[in-house]
Amino acid sequence: MARSPQPITGAGGRIAAGCVVALVVLAFAGIALRAEPGRGIGPAEWSAIRFTLVQAVWSAGLSVLLAVPLARALARRRFAGQSILITLLGAPFILPVIVAVLGLLAIFGRNGWVNEVLGFFGLPGISVYGLHGVVLAHVFFNLPLATRLLLQGWQSMPAERFRLAAQLDLPPWMIFRTLEWPLLKRILPGAAALIFVICLTSFAVALTLGGGPRSTTIELAIYQAFRFNFDLSLAAFLSVIQLVIAGSAALIALWIIPDIPQGAGMDRRVTRWDARAGWQRATDALIITLGAGFLLLPLLAVALSGLAGLSEVPLSVWRAAWTSLWVAGLSILVMLAIALPMAGWIALRARGGAEAFGLIGLSASPLMLGVGWFILLNPVLDPVGVSLPVTAVVNALMALPFALRIIVPAVRGALESYGRLCIALDIRGFAAWRWLILPRSAAATGFAAGLTGALSVGDLGVIALFADPDRTTLPLQMYRLMGAYRVEAAAGAALLLLVMALAVFWICDRGGRWHAAA
Template identity: 40%
Template sequence: MNTRTDRQIRIGAGIAAALLALGFLLGGILVLLVVSDQAPDVVAPLADPYVRSILGFTLMQAGLSTLLSVVLAIPLALALHRARFAGKRAILRLFLLPQALPVLAGALAVITIWGRNGVVSDGLAAVGLPQLDVYGLTGILVAHVFFNMPLAARLFVAALDRVPAEGWKLAGQLALPPFTVFRTIEWPALRSALPGASALIFMLCVTSFTIVLVLGGGPAATTLEVAVYQALRYDFDPGRAIGLSIIQIVLTALVLVATLILGRDPAGGFGTGGRARRFDARSRVRDVGDGLVVVLGTLFVVSPFAAILVSGLAADLTRLVREATVQEAAITSLLVAAAAASLSLLVSMLVLMAIEALRFGKRPGAARRGTRIGLETATSLVLVVSPVIVGAGWFLALRQVTDVLAAAPYVVVATNAVMAMPFIVRIIGPALSQANAETGKLAEGLGLTGAARFALVDWPAMRRPLALAFAFSLALSFGDLGAIALFGSSDFVTLPYLLLQRMGSYRTADAAGLALILGLVTVALMGLVERGFAGREETGR
């Protein structure tokens, strides 16, 4: 097999994988259109004052969440990048956990820390101040900042890592003061990552489901995603659900297109933080300020994990672990997560290798560039589609050919697999791209193809980030409540769904214990990251 044939096979396989993912997303919507037996009406929902209020609240909470996450992440990223202490990389790795922590467990932790009976409220009451109420916009904002501020900080640290070493050396040689370093080096790097980070967080907040479902507190704090779920779960009105979903897709797609026009990837790569040696002048005042920012930021991220640990230990863990329902739910969660992560990893790797074949192939014309951009865009478009809509569509389709309960696990696995793709692509993609930029032409010249090219070029580059990607997607699927919330039943129960049931029946002690179990398993899964980064240090993205 020659290199041209090998490239064509890679491109063909990647296009097929991307079409499979997009077909799954669009197929679910088409099935709902057929079931509703009418064209989706977007104008009618917008004429409804309640829907307009939902739309306004969705935009407001997403905008405020994005603003708070980015504004708080910038000084934290600067402080972490300037910091010179042994635990810096450990903190950067810790910042991976909020995205992988089961959202339901995170929401419970927010209640424990910031609720009326939480630690912060007790402290406020002790000094004579009113207690906090986390149900509504306040709780949603706190939860979104907890999950997304560390993500934004990591993206900004990665942008600072990409500053050429010569820039830091020149700043040191010229003895530039801190403000000048910020204005000429740090801010341009942050500004380049700002559109992409903001767009990614905005899309995640617009499509937020579990946080709003748990912390919304009523109709006044409902988003489009929750309204779609209610239209399908309680009213079974596919036409209304699709109309609301189209509104949500248009909103998030406009943000995606805007970032693509700006030339920024809305889900740029992130890793565990590379080595960036700085030579700019030290400032004692700035070092003290940076240390304070790092401590406060780390405490904000760590406190929910501590809350989960403390409240969970107060539950009857022995009884919970021995409970047959909990054991079955845990096994089901692990099987679903393993299947979803494996499928997502396979599809994402095929798409990535196709992108690299198109980028570094001989004479990449306009058609190849267009195909490459299409593949890159396809991996981000899944962020704008509601998993509830997709799952409902395919669930109804499979109901025509098989038993409903038998179809549910397959729908949940496929939905979780597709939804994890953007994160996997952004974890593995930068390393694979760098490897092909450095050795791709040499591999072409040597005629490396097939398994030999994969073993000598692709695998060494992907091995470490692949461990992170698999563990990350495994944890995301393990703690997901999006698809299972619609299709969970007495015969198909995962740990997040069981946790939601115990919360609904006001069994708070059991809910706290299950949240701890979810968190511990997630941390154990994320322990696979250590394997991915064992050995030599990884360079910055």
């Protein structure tokens, strides 16, 4: 059918997309100004490249491998608290990285719970720093993501197939081969690719758990070159390497990366007749307990030590918390100003337009953008003075691919169902946004705003480049407390940060859904 008329034009969206492209291209230009192509890749850079790739491979591999039994157990068991646990699987997405690191240290660190138990039995302790620490933290963040992707796949399997399998009395390995293996083959490569790309640009985890010459990611090397040596040329050169590696990985992964799961999952109950043997139930129970423990104990540790440490929290933390809040607010506003018009534009186009921008988000790392803009801004004004707005903009850009993936389907649905009615009533432009698109996409927009706010509140990235004592966000302040071995104060700050991230997410998400219902 010929293209039917639409109540909105894509003009605003094209302008917004142009702004995003301009911001990224400006960063590229800044880097290109200072990167010296004749420099050559030295041993330190090779080491950073190697470590970046190795840790990303390990993180992606372990995350999806461990996710298989966990998702499988969750898919075929029913127990009290299951829906809460599945909802919590979404939490690491909005969990500040540095809070999770503190929690992991409380469990796996030098004086952590695991080492206490090992010491009690006279066993040698484990160390959490270096490659395995970085991988541990990445698995902590990405195991839930992989599990949710797999659960989604399991849910998409028609209940009738399990009924048929039960009718034929298939043994467990046949059920695996006929039902589960095809599903895993379809979902696992995409999940692994997504996690691999995410881990490539890892900064905060490498900053806190890696760091030595042998365990430095490229992103961390950019930071060190910039912050410690103020070697702009090296930082720019490393940014180019980062861009080439992350960009080409994202380009390859683009075709197999799955959709980000949104809902709490498990909205449909599938009755299962297989896996009823006692040993199967016991294994599943063990797997679920281990998985839940791995994900929840660090958070519990943060909460416990945080409550004890709240009284130790210095005034600087409260000031930083306030700064983080308005940076997050600004970040949400910037994201909405870009994502809403862009969502309108993409929704008008044939399917698949959002992916290109996901690519930009995945390949342009925060520190690379920061270094590029710094090089351009430095001659004109003091970059430190604008570090907080810059952080807000970078956070918004990082959240943009996720926001688009969430908002575009809602806008597209609204236009498909009611665009014709709008046209018939001559409701166009702003009026169409006011009466159709915003109300119909309020829930999705609130969810996206919540994600953006939580990511921004907890982000320890570009702010670390520019920060001075007067302009600091809560995650950075917390990192400084950890560096100064003020353990109680850091724990208190971690709890505060955790509560803030969850509160920002909850308020935005609820606000959107309340508006959608009203």
